[in-house]
Amino acid sequence: MSHSPTVGVYDYGIFFSLTALSLGIGLYLSFRKRGRYRNRDETFLGSRKIHGVALALSMVASSVTAVGTIGFVAYYYLHGFHTLWCIPAFLPGGILVYYFILPVLYELKLTSIFEYLRMRYGNGVGIASSLIYFVLSQTIGATGLYSAAVAMSTIFGMSLAISIILLGVAGTTYTALGGLKSVVWADCVQALIMVSSPFAIIGKVIYDSVRSAVPPRPLDDLNFSAYILRTELDLTTDETVWAGSIGAFPVQLMRLGLDQVITQRFLAARSLRQARLAGFGGISLLVFCYLLHGLAAFSMIYWFRDCDPVLSGSITRYDQIVPYYIDKNASSAHGFRGLFLAGLVSASISTVSSIVNSHAAILYVDIVSPYIPISEEKSGHVMVALATSSGIVMVLLGLLVPYIGSAARFFIALNSGAAGPFAGIIILAFFFPWANAKGTAVAALGVFILQIWQTTGRFLSRTGPARMAYGLDRCPANITLMSVELPGNREKYQGLLLYRISPYWCSLFSGCLTVLLGLAFSVASGSPxxxxxxxxxxxxxxxxxxxxxxxxxxxxxxxxxxxxxxxxxxxxxxxxxxxxxxxxxxxxxxxxxxxxxxxxxxxxxxxx
Structure with a gap:
């Protein structure tokens, strides 16, 4: 990618003003409470007195990462929009989670979903699940941290390592000192700022297309069916209506409330009614963000489909397409890059702070306090230390991402795949009273090992969905042309059938298999x-x-x-x-x- 144009004073001003605003809220609430004793409920659940609207905004800010802002747009551009078919599944998923699962945790006055698993199955299952969650979610946070740092270092010319450290320290500081209440109110500001990134892309494409001497080709000949209306039942790809709406259901259950980050928001509400308001409000805002990222990707398709930057040699990977557009087209718009980067950094800091707080809750509630007696005087210091430790680990992993890129992508894929077995454990716990600890543990462990095998094989075989066809028909004359790779010309992997199953379908099958095997093993071992x-x-x-x-x-x-x-x-x-x-x-x-x-x-x- 070519070197970025000189960053203007407006870019610096807008970026630092918006970033200082979002961080200032969190830091203000953190230092205002310094010196006061804070118990577990106040640290991890905001004393269970947070309004549902604030929690809904926080849920979305925690779910939409910097990876999503850049990565989803690139994915939609390259493979189509079929993953947006998860949106119709949000309503039944929300009803299941907000009426039958999380209200039980709310009435039990618990702090984490793993605390419930320890009550239901015993310490072994609960602690093992929490440790797996800790490792996988740390990778998600570190990758999001790295993505925002890359954009920050590219636009402002800062060192990548310094950018990662600054973002990690910023998110960890107010989280460790202020607890969930600081995180939630900072998330509210960050949620409003982070939508500026896709809005900036959409607005700039519209502006450029109107002002351009040679406007992009109209979209009336675009094959919309290939992008979003493929209805064949193909278990080897996520890019069908059925994969997005049915196959991804366990992944969406995690996103809607079974993930500890979202569970904490539900449990922090003033009442069960407010908790449901947070849940369904969060769904509405999440739908808005998904559609907004889809429109941003549609803008990229409109702008680049006749001069694809990868085919022209301008960039080497499609996940660079958004930064490439920003670099190439933003120099004439004062403050545009600062606005875009502020949204990206806000998404990253929100993700870091939410994961750090949820990790501190899990470590304190499910791993440390059951085995190590902690006095009230020391509990506050222990909680701060756990949050700080989680943030340090995430920063260190973020610094390693450039060197372990393949490993990071593998863990992200495994995190998505693990949604199936984990959703199966939760469904067994809440809906099947015959499920016991032995049967559930054996089933979940076996399926998770199978999931690791499948994810590893698929990852190493480089199996992926077909790509959309783009061209170079309207590129400038001085662009070096390369051959266009059509989706039909790609050689499909013909190896082991298990490796060919797409991630969404594999998640659904692994969730169902966990439930069936868990019930069978539980009945075989006996349930008094x-x-x-x-x-x-x-x-x-x-x-x-x-x-x-x-x-x-x-x-x-x-x-x-x-x-x-x-x-x-x-x-x-x-x-x-x-x-x-x-x-x-x-x-x-x-x-x-x-x-x-x-x-x-x-x-x-x-x-x-």
């Missing part, structure tokens, strides 16, 4: 009546009604009472912890003694 009743206390009442209606739980004489939030004082709860008996007895007493009694016992023993 007491354990089934205990599991029902940790699920939605609708689950019990459904199974009774079809005749599976008629041996249970009366409706299972839900576990209710507990009015007991902290010292009473601590006293109760020293007098725990077996699961069934404690479950029977839970309706009288409340949440914490059942929580403390199951966290130690699990429903096995």
């Amino acid at each position: 009546k007491g354990n089934v009743e205990a599991a029902l206390r940790l699920s939605s009442p609708s689950v019990f009604k459904f199974w009774r209606r079809i005749g599976f739980l008629r041996h249970i004489a009366k409706p299972i009472e839900r576990v209710a939030p507990d009015p007991l004082a902290t010292e009473e709860i601590e006293a109760l912890r020293t007098h725990e008996s077996d699961n069934c007895a404690i479950m029977e007493a839970a309706s009288w003694t409340g949440l914490k009694l059942i929580s403390s016992s199951i966290l130690k023993t699990g429903i096995s």
Whole structure:
């Protein structure tokens, strides 16, 4: 890519003003609370008093990364828009998550979804799941950090390493010092700023096409069916209507609420009604962002389809297409690059801060505090240290991304693939009371190993979807021409069938396989009546009604009472912890003694 034009004072002014605004909110809330004791709820859930609208904005800001702003636009340009068919699946996915799964966690007053897994299955399954999540999500955060740093160093001429460190430190500082409340309110500002990047692309393409002496070719001959209406049932590609709407369903469940980052926002709401407002509001905003990125990609198609920058030799990879357009066309627009970069950096910092806070919550709640006694005086320092450590690890990984690019892409692919087994674990926990720890653990481990094998084979075989056909018909005369590679001319991988299954379909199949094998192994290992009743206390009442209606739980004489939030004082709860008996007895007493009694016992023993 050619060297960027000189950056103007307007670019610097807009970039630093918007970035300082978003960071200033987080830092202000962080330092305002310094010196005050903050308990676990305040640090990780904002004392459960955050408004639903703010949480909805935070959910979107956390989900839309810098990789998405650049990578999704490039993906849509190269492969089409079929992944946008996930949008119709948001409504049933949202109903499933916000009415049957997350309300159980909300009423249990939990901090993380892994805390629920420890209650439901025991420490082994919960801790193993949380550690896998920690490793995979660290890679996502580091890659997003690197993407924003590349744009920042390219436009401003800064060192790449310094850019990564500055972005990582900025996101980690207010997260470690201020907790979730600082993260959420900073996210609100960052969400508004980050949409400026795709808007800037769309607006500039419209402006350039109107002002250009030779405007781009009209789109009336574009084959829209190839881009977004392929309806064949092909399990080897994600670029069909069915893959986007059905195959990607486990991935969307993670994005809508099963991911710890989103779960925390739901649990931080003032009430269950506000939590659902946050969830469905977040879905609406996420749809808006998806469509906005789609329009940005459509703008790139309109501008480059007759002078493809990769085919012309101007860039070497399609993920450079957005920075290339910014570099080539932004010099005449004062402040344009500063606005674009501010949106990109805001998306990156929001992702970093959200992942750091969720990691600190997981490490403190699920790994450290159950095994290491921590006094109230030291708990605040421990939580800050855990958040800082997570941020440091992410920065170090971000610095390594240029050297482990292939490994980073592999872990990103594995993170997407792991959505299937993890969604299967959650579905078993909430909807199938017969599922026990042994059956679920064996099934999930086996399927996850199979998923690693499939992802590795697909990654090494370089199997990918077909590409859209572009040309060089309207390039300037001095452009070096290269041969155009048509989608039909690409040689399809003909090896092992397992490697040919696309990521979305593989995610769906692995999720279903986890559920089926988990049930089979659980039934084979035996699920005593007491354990089934205990599991029902940790699920939605609708689950019990459904199974009774079809005749599976008629041996249970009366409706299972839900576990209710507990009015007991902290010292009473601590006293109760020293007098725990077996699961069934404690479950029977839970309706009288409340949440914490059942929580403390199951966290130690699990429903096995």
